[in-house]
Amino acid sequence: MTSHLRGEGVKARSLRAALMSVANVVGNNGLRLISNLILTRLLFPEAFGLMALVQVFIYGLQMFSDLGINASIVQSKHGDDPRFLHTAWTLQVMRGAVLWVVALGLAIPAAAIYDEPQLRQLLPVVALSVIIGGFQPSRVMLASRHLKLERLTIIELSAQVLSIMLMLIAAWWWRSVWSLAFGAVMTAVLRTTFQALFLDGDRDRFRLDRAATREILGFGAFIFFSTIATFAVTMGGRAILGAYVATDLLGIFSIGFMLAALPDLATTQIARRVLFPLYRIKPPIESAENQTSLFRAHRMVAGLAIAMSIILACVGVWLVDALYDTRYALAGPVVVLISFASIPAYAVIGSQNVLLASGDSRRYFFLQSAMAIAIIAFTYLGVTRAGVVGVLMAPALANLLIYPYRAALTARYKAWDPVGELSLMAIGFAATGLAVWVQWDRIITLF
Template sequence: MRSWIQAFFTGDSLKMRAMRGSMITFLGFGGTQVLRLAGNLVLTRLLVPEYFGLMTIVQVVTTAVQMFSDTGVHVSIMQSKRGDDPLFLDTAWVVQILRGALLWVIVTALSGPAAAFYDQPELAALLPVASVGLLICGFRSTKMATAGRHLALGRVTLIELSTQAICLVILALLAFWLRSVWALLIGGLVGQALNTLASHLFLPGHANRFRLERAAFGEQFNFGKFIFLSSTLGFLLNQGDRAILGKFVSMSELGIYNIGFFLATVPLMLTRQFGDRILIPLYREKPPSAGAENRVKIRKARLGLTGAMLVLSLFLAIAGDWLIRLLYTEAYHEAGPILVLLALSGMPFIISNAYTGLYLAAGRSRDLTLQLSFTAAVQMIVLYTGVKAFGLLGAAIAPAIVAMISYPVTVYFARRNKGWDPGLDGGLALAALLGAGAVMLWIHPEIVSRL
């Protein structure tokens, strides 16, 4: 036992690095969510739901521009054979900075049209200031990506938690003093600046310099051109509900929806964290196409990670309404039904999300782009139709409908990459269906009527 513990903390095998990475990712993400929840509880007692709705639109616009221009720098460093080459890293850093500056300009230019589209004049002033954060993040060190490449996530996690804790204290003080949406905006900028500074000062690795190599740029561009498209589609998948809701519901309703969304999507967000930090390196070093032994290892990793996230989703669905009533003031209680339904309807995406790492580890970002194209198109149709007809209820149940329609396309591309596992997918889906049925039939049969 003692030798196993020592190997766990010091071993350099892929298994031990993956296990350490899983533990650190879980603890780091858990710590992040605890801090976010604590900050949320304080801020919702100082600020009205309308301010959270406005910030949701600000985040939708800035995230849209950011993802519509994603060059895949982080993933490129993790995937490339030159991922540890200083010149390759410097080229990635320069491209990242130039992109941040361009995003700053674009968001500022879009602030007026966005204010008019959502009929919220405040956005014309909020968005140009918020876009400064995109410029700040452009200077973030590539040491972050290098740490992810080698599953050395301890310091990265510590930096993220420390900067977030400081940011939340600043946010609470600003909210108490200003009592306006500007407290949320300024606090967010401070957090981005602290994180960027810490990435240079407290991580080991190559110190970035302003250098640009044509070959490195060419490799990153060729890899990133499909990442750009898949990120654009990723925005539609991850932010499309709030982008559409902002047009059809009030800012107060959107703020309440965002509270439920924040809690309900914790399992899916954690699944994506595991995918980026654990499954991509695992797929890269143990590709399932190389033999049955690799497929068994991938299956065990997926079963442990995905199974845990499905259990977490069911817990949130069972206890979600009670948690909202316990933790939040009455003004936010309608987030309870949203939390329950979103936790249930997000489970199919948790099951299929693992295949993203399969494509990226093999350098086949084109397959991911084509798969996401179909899924995004389906989601926008389902969301628009559902929100227009049923409002918040339509947005809450849309993920499950979209996941079921798009799964055959996921299967097609997973089979092309020799990584589809029908037995595991089927078993997890059956467990999720039985759990969701129990929640809706016996625990929360009245939940739909409250929306």
């Protein structure tokens, strides 16, 4: 194993990047879980519900304005050119400032929509993290482009440890939702500062090169619209659910969402930081050898996600009962159902990145738009007919409906792996379905 990790070859860098991605996710989410357990003793469910609503808006702002800057750095042939990097960083900083102004304008309407006056102050404050994150150095994406994530992982985990410590102190002192807002801002401050200080490479400067700007915005035009659709895919259910349930109940469900999202957080990062660059470095359309290598890598990532989902489906109820007090009991069945509903998405995780790696942001937009339409339709139908359970099942139905279209698009670049994807899907559904059946007496409480 050690011999495979040594050297600067693609395989060695890929393995090290995958290990660093797993270490980052395990460390990050282990810290989040520990902090969450402490916070639930210091705060009340409504605080988590309010922050869940704030996160919907913040995430929505970020997704609705994504210019594909990070993806441009990873896939462009000019991704190592200082003029290109300085231009990308300048656009990123400008975007962060604009987003904060938009968040300021949305605060009052958001408070009115959800009948939560505190959103008027919470939203602009938490949105400061977007401005700060805009100063993230371009060296972060260069590390991903070249599959060199060791130092970046240490930096991000160190920033996470410090920000969590500060947030817990604030929660103990204030006993208010403002401690969560403070933690979100401090995470952005520490992460961006540490990245700027400790990552190797040239410092970013304000610059707008005409050719680089044209390339980034040209590639990012469809990314911009794609991420609007991605918001609906990832956060649409939570946004719709927030309009149908009380804030304290949404806070309880957010605990379930957090625990059930662990496989997604772990493997999505590997797909973004490892599979995406690999699709650029070794395009499957170029040779059967490349295709075989990428299928193997993709099956490992998807298999990891599905294995984690199976474990969570089996222990989700017990885990919530063991870690949280009785106020959060409903989060257990939520974990089980999300684990079941996530199987189709995990079986194909990251496969759409072949479109971006090939510069085909247009078809990537078409795919994300189709997913968004499907998931919004199923979410709305689900919440009106089956409540929370309908919302939780919407992703599974949407992914199954769109699967043939996804297969057709990825097949254009010889990245469709029907044997691997369908086999993993069948195994995942069988195992998580059994877990749902065994724990049905607890799941039925969600209806």
